[in-house]
Amino acid sequence: MNIGDVAERSGLPSKTIRYYEDIGFIKPKRSPNGYRHFEERELHKLAFIGRARSLGFTIEDCRTLLALYEDKDRASADVKEIARQNLKEIDAKIADLKAMRVTLSHLVDECAGDHRPDCPILKDLGRV
Amino acid sequence: MNIGDVAERSGLPSKTIRYYEDIGFIKPKRSPNGYRHFEERELHKLAFIGRARSLGFTIEDCRTLLALYEDKDRASADVKEIARQNLKEIDAKIADLKAMRVTLSHLVDECAGDHRPDCPILKDLGRV
DNA sequence: ATTGACCCTCCACTTACTGGAACCCCTATG
DNA sequence: CATAGGGGTTCCAGTAAGTGGAGGGTCAAT
Incomplete structure (x- = not known):
């Protein structure tokens, strides 16, 4: 090819x-x-x-994943641990995205068309 | 401050x-x-x-979201549409991450310790 | 007066590409 | 045979979204 x-x-x-x-x-x-x-x-x-x-x-993550993918001795505890760590990161990202999703969909559903200056959703968005 | x-x-x-x-x-x-x-x-x-x-x-997304956040006339259809588009993107990312999660957790659960050269999970990982 | 924690600007570097220029190669058609 | 197109090649520059470091000013306390 x-x-x-x-x-x-x-x-x-x-x-x-x-x-x-x-x-x-x-x-x-x-x-x-x-x-x-x-x-x-x-x-x-x-x-x-x-x-x-x-x-x-990241590219560095990919190097690790590729090693996982290619390693003939992938039974090793090291490799398993790397994969588990990646799983944890994925789960964290999913959780973050879901939280953002909730915030945004509230914004769409509840704030649209409403001109009150004290909209609670907007307050929530900028909370520190 | x-x-x-x-x-x-x-x-x-x-x-x-x-x-x-x-x-x-x-x-x-x-x-x-x-x-x-x-x-x-x-x-x-x-x-x-x-x-x-x-x-x-992205930073450009953030400009849009901030406009949403700050726009006093946020009732406009334009702004709502932007937020909906962002929701769609979030959903797509969540779906992708879930798919990756499935793949990786199979790898962890089923491939570890196994030296067969034809592991079906590995085949799946590199499929085109 | 000096120490240490802050703050300032400016420049270089990073990651993971992407675009463009300038050029070579292969095939098909007039 | 020329030439046009659609590949391919290298190299150099630029992008996004910061991050690191040099070199230096400021402030509060000792």
């Missing part, structure tokens, strides 16, 4: 894929003409990184 | 508060000695921005 095919199948822009090569995530072979040549294996790695990145994991 | 008090009460670093002044979120008065002098009002705005930023809203 050339980079364009990988871009399409992974959902990542070609630019990003080149960047991921720069920072050492993948090491595609080169065709005689200098084009990058990708195996399925690289495609899977890229798709995985793409999923993790879109969920707010 | 000086910047340090605001930092403590809002949970934002002083650096970030100065940056938020640079980009026009707040316009604190200056004391004769050149120190920034903050009102409660600024503190509330900063706390609000901090909450929104921590949930993944």
